[in-house]
Every structure is written in structure tokens, then in C-alpha cells.
Amino acid sequence: MSTDPMPCEVGFVNGDVTLAGLVEVPDRASAGVVLVGGSGPTDRDNGTYFPPIRRHLAAAGIAVLSYDKRGVGGSSGDWRDATMDDLAADAAALDFLRTRPGVPAHAVGLFGHSEGGWVALRAATARDDLPWVVTNSCPGTTPAVQERHALANALRRAGADVDDALALYDRLVVAGRRDAAFAEAARLIDSAGSPAVSCDYWTGVDERLWAFLKRKQDHDPVPDAVRLRCPHLAIFGGADELVSVADSARLFSAAACHPDRHARATLTVQVFPGSDHRVQTNGGTRLASRYLDTLTRWILDRRQD
Incomplete structure (x- = not known):
């Protein structure tokens, strides 16, 4: 050795x-x-x-x-x-x-x-x-399934509303599959007003990272x-x-x-x-x-x- x-x-x-x-x-x-x-x-x-x-x-x-x-x-x-x-x-x-x-x-x-x-x-x-x-x-x-699993666990630890946050996450995944622009994804976040998703999934996401996430998610x-x-x-x-x-x-x-x-x-x-x-x-x-x-x-x- x-x-x-x-x-x-x-x-x-x-x-x-x-x-x-x-x-x-x-x-x-x-x-x-x-x-x-x-x-x-x-x-x-x-x-x-x-x-x-x-x-x-x-x-x-x-x-x-x-x-x-x-x-x-x-x-x-x-x-x-x-x-x-x-x-x-x-x-x-x-x-x-x-x-x-x-x-x-x-x-x-x-x-x-x-x-x-x-x-x-x-x-x-x-x-x-x-x-x-x-x-x-x-x-x-x-990755889409893995991130959903991780987000659900984080939300439960934080005592946050799991169902609403995951529903928003699912809408983001669907938007990604449609190759939605970053502006559309950002509007989904803003309209939902869900800080749990914003903190645990969306923090730091910009246009280039959104493009990467879309490519990788499935x-x-x-x-x-x-x-x-x-x-x-x-x-x-x-x-x-x-x-x-x-x-x-x-x-x-x-x-x-x-x-x-x-x-x-x-x-x-x-x-x-x-x-x-x-x-x-x-x-x-x-x-x-x-x-x-x-x-x-x-x-x-x-x-x-």
C-alpha cells in the first residue's frame, strides 16, 4: 500500500x-x-x-x-x-x-x-x-422526478404547504417541456406567490440556468x-x-x-x-x-x- x-x-x-x-x-x-x-x-x-x-x-x-x-x-x-x-x-x-x-x-x-x-x-x-x-x-x-422528491422533503421539513408548492413545480416542469421562455416561467412563480418554491427550487435561476434545467429535466x-x-x-x-x-x-x-x-x-x-x-x-x-x-x-x- x-x-x-x-x-x-x-x-x-x-x-x-x-x-x-x-x-x-x-x-x-x-x-x-x-x-x-x-x-x-x-x-x-x-x-x-x-x-x-x-x-x-x-x-x-x-x-x-x-x-x-x-x-x-x-x-x-x-x-x-x-x-x-x-x-x-x-x-x-x-x-x-x-x-x-x-x-x-x-x-x-x-x-x-x-x-x-x-x-x-x-x-x-x-x-x-x-x-x-x-x-x-x-x-x-x-432530474424532474428527483427534484420533486427533494422539494417535497424540504417543504415538509419547513412545515410549508406541500400540495400548492408541488403543483407549481409541476407547472414549471410542463413549461420546461414546452420549451417555455424564462419570462413565462418567472411569471408562473410571481403569480403563484409561493416563497417555498422560490427558496427551495427557484433561487438563483436565471435565463441561462433555466435553459440548462429544461435540457436536463427529462x-x-x-x-x-x-x-x-x-x-x-x-x-x-x-x-x-x-x-x-x-x-x-x-x-x-x-x-x-x-x-x-x-x-x-x-x-x-x-x-x-x-x-x-x-x-x-x-x-x-x-x-x-x-x-x-x-x-x-x-x-x-x-x-x-
């Missing part, structure tokens, strides 16, 4: 976008992983979430690369202008990591957190050479899961209020049972009871017990010799 690998600032190119990140390559690395962040303007650390994961994996002999999303940190472009295919193509990070000295190219896979799980699944379907993929708190539902990860040609580890926190864990596990399991699923595309579902969307406990102050060991062992057990 290697300890204390030195992190290194790196940059790589996908089309006309330059992405900046951080790579750690331990001595005698036996595997590698690209960490793909969640929704919004996520950087290479996904806030404070990735560093302890990165350190643990690297100490276990796994090379790790994480990167700033388009338009964040040192990366060019703008994630709000991107499609899911664009974000998946940014997993050119995978090819970059495979070319690093000391990295076993055949044993480098993808780890996607939350929205990053959708990105990792889409990237995986475009490749025949991926040894495995990990989705971490990734919904098996569409993305279905199940067809990508069906097309996988490698093992899939789906990790969830049992107390995740943002994702319907039971529905997501069921949908990924159904994909694994599809007659078109590749024979190599096994599914492992790991639920950590009592942990949240970041698979953390104690009010989000620590990762769930055995989470890091479980993740590390699953990756190392799937090395291709």
Missing part, C-alpha cells in the same frame, strides 16, 4: 474546452479513478466532499483525478451551456489519467457523485474499455444503465432526502435484469443506513462507517490483471 502521494495540478482538453484538475498517483498504483462532481458549479473538490475520498483511495494505491467543471475554477467554458453529452465527454479525464506514468490504463474507472453519476453512466455507454463505474447517491429517476439514466458493459456499484445513503433511494435501487436493478444488459455488467447496490446524500452521518460531519473501505475494496476487487 502506498501513502502520501503528492497531488499535482493538471490540465487536459476536450474539444474547445480546457479542464483543470488535480491528480494523485501513488507509487505502484494498481488502479485509477476519475471523480465526477455533482450538480451546479462544482470544483475538483466538490466543495469539501472529495478530498477525504481522494486521500483514502490514493493511500490504498489507487490513482485519482478530479477536475473543475466547465466554467468553474481553472476550467474554461460554462456548464450551463452544456448538454449531458458534453459533460460526459469531459470524462476525457479518463483518457488523460490513463496516460499518466505509473497508472495501469486497463484498471481506470469512473466515480460520479449525484448528477455526476448520470454523467458517468452516459460516459460509460460510449466506451468498450471501461473496467467499472461507481455511482454515488445518483438517482435512478429523471434525462433518463435507465437506458444508459441498460447499455453498460462493465460492473456497476450504486452507493446510497439510507437517509438521503434528495434522492428516492428505494426507487433508484429498484430502477437500477430493473436495468440490470434487462435482456439487453451485457453479461459483464453486474450490479452491486450498497446502502449505508442513516447517512445522507453525501453518505455522511452525524449531521454531515463524517463519512458513514466503512464507506471508504467498501468503495476501495470494490474497486480493487475489479482490477483487470
Whole structure:
């Protein structure tokens, strides 16, 4: 086992976008992983979430690369202008990591957190050479369904009027499917006068973000899961209020049972009871017990010799 690998600032190119990140390559690395962040303007650390994961994996002999999303940190472009295919193509990070000295190219896979799980699944379907993929708190539902679930939980916590707020949310989703202009969506919010939706869903939404939300809202990860040609580890926190864990596990399991699923595309579902969307406990102050060991062992057990 290697300890204390030195992190290194790196940059790589996908089309006309330059992405900046951080790579750690331990001595005698036996595997590698690209960490793909969640929704919004996520950087290479996904806030404070990735560093302890990165350190643990690297100490276990796994090379790790994480990167700033388009338009964040040192990366060019703008994630709000991107499609899911664009974000998946940014997993050119995978090819970059495979070319690093000391990295076993055949044993480098993808780890996607939350929205990053959708990105990792889409990237995986475009490749025949991926040894495995990990989705971490990734919904098996569409974004529209996932956001509705998260909003309902937030409203209940706040003691707000759930039914009226969700009815407004549903009208916004329908407007998005009609490709309604931002002004029309804003009028729906203003006319409803619902501060709960404004605070929990609409805060920070402008014309460009509205366009991104419209493009993304009906993305279905199940067809990508069906097309996988490698093992899939789906990790969830049992107390995740943002994702319907039971529905997501069921949908990924159904994909694994599809007659078109590749024979190599096994599914492992790991639920950590009592942990949240970041698979953390104690009010989000620590990762769930055995989470890091479980993740590390699953990756190392799937090395291709």
C-alpha cells in the first residue's frame, strides 16, 4: 500500500474546452479513478466532499483525478451551456489519467457523485474499455422526478404547504417541456406567490440556468444503465432526502435484469443506513462507517490483471 502521494495540478482538453484538475498517483498504483462532481458549479473538490475520498483511495494505491467543471475554477467554458453529452465527454479525464506514468490504463474507472453519476453512466455507454463505474447517491429517476422528491422533503421539513408548492413545480416542469421562455416561467412563480418554491427550487435561476434545467429535466439514466458493459456499484445513503433511494435501487436493478444488459455488467447496490446524500452521518460531519473501505475494496476487487 502506498501513502502520501503528492497531488499535482493538471490540465487536459476536450474539444474547445480546457479542464483543470488535480491528480494523485501513488507509487505502484494498481488502479485509477476519475471523480465526477455533482450538480451546479462544482470544483475538483466538490466543495469539501472529495478530498477525504481522494486521500483514502490514493493511500490504498489507487490513482485519482478530479477536475473543475466547465466554467468553474481553472476550467474554461460554462456548464450551463452544456448538454449531458458534453459533460460526459469531459470524462476525457479518463483518457488523460490513463496516460499518466505509473497508472495501469486497463484498471481506470469512473466515480460520479449525484448528477455526476448520470454523467458517468452516459460516459460509460460510449466506451468498450471501461473496467467499472461507481455511482454515488445518483438517482435512478429523471432530474424532474428527483427534484420533486427533494422539494417535497424540504417543504415538509419547513412545515410549508406541500400540495400548492408541488403543483407549481409541476407547472414549471410542463413549461420546461414546452420549451417555455424564462419570462413565462418567472411569471408562473410571481403569480403563484409561493416563497417555498422560490427558496427551495427557484433561487438563483436565471435565463441561462433555466435553459440548462429544461435540457436536463427529462434525462433518463435507465437506458444508459441498460447499455453498460462493465460492473456497476450504486452507493446510497439510507437517509438521503434528495434522492428516492428505494426507487433508484429498484430502477437500477430493473436495468440490470434487462435482456439487453451485457453479461459483464453486474450490479452491486450498497446502502449505508442513516447517512445522507453525501453518505455522511452525524449531521454531515463524517463519512458513514466503512464507506471508504467498501468503495476501495470494490474497486480493487475489479482490477483487470
